[in-house]
Each structure stands twice: as structure tokens, then as C-alpha cells.
Amino acid sequence: MKQESVQSQPGDLDTRWHDVIKRRSFLAGLSASGVALSARELAARDKDDRRLPKGDVAVIKFLAAAELVESDFWQQYNELGGVHGGNPAYQLALQNLDSDMPQYISDNTDDEMSHAAFLNAYLVSKGETPVNLDAFRTLPSSQATGAKQIGRLTNLMNLTVDTSWYTQYRSTQNPDLGGGPFPQAVHIVNQPSIPLDDADTPPDQKQPVPPANHRQRRMQAIANTAGFHFATFDQKGSSVYTNLILNVSSRQVLRVLVSILGVEVDHFAVWHDKAGNAVSQPLAGVTDPETGVRFPDLNSPPFGGEEFQTNLIFPEPCAFITRHFPACSVIRPSLRRNAGAVVTATAIANSQLFLGQPQEFFDAVIALAKAADAARREPFDDDDD
Numbered sequence: 001m002k003q004e005s006v007q008s009q010p011g012d013l014d015t016r017w018h019d020v021i022k023r024r025s026f027l028a029g030l031s032a033s034g035v036a037l038s039a040r041e042l043a044a045r046d047k048d049d050r051r052l053p054k055g056d057v058a059v060i061k062f063l064a065a066a067e068l069v070e071s072d073f074w075q076q077y078n079e080l081g082g083v084h085g086g087n088p089a090y091q092l093a094l095q096n097l098d099s100d101m102p103q104y105i106s107d108n109t110d111d112e113m114s115h116a117a118f119l120n121a122y123l124v125s126k127g128e129t130p131v132n133l134d135a136f137r138t139l140p141s142s143q144a145t146g147a148k149q150i151g152r153l154t155n156l157m158n159l160t161v162d163t164s165w166y167t168q169y170r171s172t173q174n175p176d177l178g179g180g181p182f183p184q185a186v187h188i189v190n191q192p193s194i195p196l197d198d199a200d201t202p203p204d205q206k207q208p209v210p211p212a213n214h215r216q217r218r219m220q221a222i223a224n225t226a227g228f229h230f231a232t233f234d235q236k237g238s239s240v241y242t243n244l245i246l247n248v249s250s251r252q253v254l255r256v257l258v259s260i261l262g263v264e265v266d267h268f269a270v271w272h273d274k275a276g277n278a279v280s281q282p283l284a285g286v287t288d289p290e291t292g293v294r295f296p297d298l299n300s301p302p303f304g305g306e307e308f309q310t311n312l313i314f315p316e317p318c319a320f321i322t323r324h325f326p327a328c329s330v331i332r333p334s335l336r337r338n339a340g341a342v343v344t345a346t347a348i349a350n351s352q353l354f355l356g357q358p359q360e361f362f363d364a365v366i367a368l369a370k371a372a373d374a375a376r377r378e379p380f381d382d383d384d385d
């Protein structure tokens with residue numbers, strides 16, 4: 001009896017081999033998305049071939065798309081301003097926010113690429129198709145020194161950055177309980193967050209604090225915009241992960257998403273701190289001479305106080321669940337109407353991050369978002385201890 005159970009029949013081996021070949025050729029087609037599974041991972045799939053609940057798949061697919069988007073724009077930041085970035089003046093301007101900025105940018109880029117690759121590989125391991133946005137990598141690159149000339153998913157050259165998270169997280173009010181509106185910390189409208197070309201912002205210029213001439217002010221305002229854009233995206237990421245996690249059914253999917261959420265919040269906290277350095281002394285007061293976007297000193301009148309003070313970077317305890325409970329320091333918002341996939345995707349689209357994408361792109365993203373918002377918890381027992 002024991003011997004029979006360990007001996008494979010030739011027919012079984014053939015079937016299994018064909019399964020592996022089929023899977024490998026399928027996976028080979030996914031290389032552009034950075035998805036690759038090791039033999040061990042493929043073997044693990046053989047052991048656990050239960051399909052996930054439909055809602056879990058929809059949630060992971062939306063988040064995989066969000067991570068692909070994040071990876072795309074972080075790669076652009078990394079090419080120019082990362083630790084091996086190719087634009088020294090941009091790196092210097094970012095270092096005026098924190099001398100470690102290039103390292104943080106490179107590491108954040110790695111993290112987002114790992115999230116996208118992991119979520120897609122996880123989908124494949126559960127028999128689902130991965131998310132592939134390669135057909136939409138058509139937007140132009142920056143012409144500045146350091147940028148690769150390849151098609152992009154995202155556009156960092158004309159951003160409108162919602163900075164209301166800054167005053168929201170300093171407030172005791174919670175948008176989920178009717179709090180707000182929260183004022184913008186900085187009015188960043190139609191502003192690039194990467195240098196556009198070398199004529200505008202020469203790559204070899206110095207970046208003193210405060211910037212001394214037209215081009216230096218322009219480059220500093222661009223770097224300051226990046227500082228706020230980093231935090232804005234991760235704040236929205238922290239909220240949408242928190243919301244979507246509420247509707248997954250698999251314990252393992254819960255573990256995957258909670259574990260990634262923690263890193264998104266970690267990023268948000270760091271970028272919150274760095275953004276504050278753009279609006280405090282000695283750097284505060286920079287105005288982009290081309291767009292007029294201004295980074296005031298938020299520690300001085302008419303700003304300052306609890307609503308604007310730049311070192312109040314940890315979330316203020318706020319109303320949570322009901323106003324009857326004591327205030328609690330939490331990620332917010334987290335309800336679908338304020339932090340769901342459609343709301344978040346719409347807010348990101350409104351930031352002009354996808355400026356130049358065709359209607360098909362927006363349709364595809366909104367379809368993924370609607371499916372994710374439709375997910376509901378259901379009984380599903382997959383003890384992942």
C-alpha cells in the first residue's frame with residue numbers, strides 16, 4: 001500500500017510535465033510584467049490549487065494595477081533622482097529635502113516593483129490571469145538628462161497634487177464621520193515633479209539653499225512637488241488598501257495585503273516628513289518662476305499651529321467608528337465612499353498622472369476598480385498559520 005502511493009504512474013508524470021510546460025510557456029509571455037515563478041513556486045502551486053473567491057481576485061487585480069502604476073512613476077523618479085540617478089541637479093534639489101532622498105527613492109522603487117511582481121505572481125499561482133498594462137506604456141519620457149527614452153504608463157510633467165492629507169492627518173476630524181473639507185497645504189496645480197528638459201533645468205547646475213536664480217528655483221519647485229507627490233500617492237494607497245482588505249475572504253490574501261499595507265504606510269510616514277522640509281526653514285519660500293506654484297513656510301503666519309506645523313508628522317488621534325469612542329490614531333479614511341477603489345482611481349486620474357492615456361486605459365482601470373469595490377467577504381477556510 002505504501003509503495004503504491006509513492007510510485008508515480010508514467011501517465012501521471014506525463015500529465016504533470018505537460019502541465020508544467022503549459023504553465024511555463026504561459027509565464028514566458030508575462031516577462032514584460034516582471035512576473036516569473038521559480039520551480040519551487042510552481043511546485044507550491046501544485047499543492048494548493050484551490051481557486052480564490054472572486055472578490056479576492058478582483059481586489060488583488062486592482063491593487064496589482066495600482067502597484068504597476070506606482071512602479072512606473074517610481075522608475076521615472078529613480079532614473080533621474082535615485083541613488084544611481086542620472087540628473088545631478090535634480091538629485092541635489094531632492095537632497096535639499098533630505099540628504100538621503102536618492103537612497104529612499106531607489107528603495108521605494110524596489111518596493112513598488114516587488115509589490116507588482118508579487119501580486120501578479122500570486123494571481124498566477126491561483127490560476128488567475130495577471131494584470132498587464134504594457135499596451136498602455138505609450139506616454140513620453142522626460143527629455144532631461146538621465147531619463148530613459150521609453151514608453152510610460154504615467155505622466156509626471158503636469159501634476160495637480162492633492163495635499164489635503166497634510167491638514168487632514170493633523171485634524172481630529174475623520175472624513176468617514178463627515179469631517180472636512182481639509183485645506184490644501186500647498187496649491188500644486190499643473191506642475192511637473194520631474195525636470196522636463198535640460199534647457200529648462202540644466203543637469204549640472206548647483207542647488208543652493210535658498211535657490212539663487214530662475215533655473216535653480218524652477219528645479220527646487222519641481223523637487224518639492226515630487227516630495228509632496230510621493231506622500232500624496234502613499235496616503236491614498238494606505239487608505240485604499242485598508243478599505244479593500246475589509247472585504248477579502250482568504251486568510252492568506254489578508255496576510256498578503258496587510259503585509260504590503262504596512263510598507264505603504266511606512267513610505268507615507270517617511271514622505272510626509274520629507275514634504276515638510278519643503279515648507280519649513282531654511283528651504284521654505286520657493287516659487288516656481290514658470291508656473292507660480294509656491295511652497296510657503298507652513299510654520300509661520302498665516303500658517304503654523306496644529307493644522308500646519310511641519311513636525312507634527314504622526315497622525316493626530318481622530319474620531320473613529322462613532323464619535324462616542326475616544327479619539328484614536330488611525331489610517332483614515334477607510335470607508336468605501338471615501339477610500340474605495342473607484343474613489344481612489346478617480347482621484348488619481350484627477351491628479352493628471354495619466355494625462356495622455358486613451359479612454360480605453362481609464363475604462364480598464366475603472367472596470368478593475370468597480371470589481372474590487374464589489375468584493376464582499378464570504379466563508380473561505382484557508383488557515384495560513
Ligand SMILES: [Fe+2]
Nearest residue numbers: 067070112115
Ligand atoms: Fe506598493
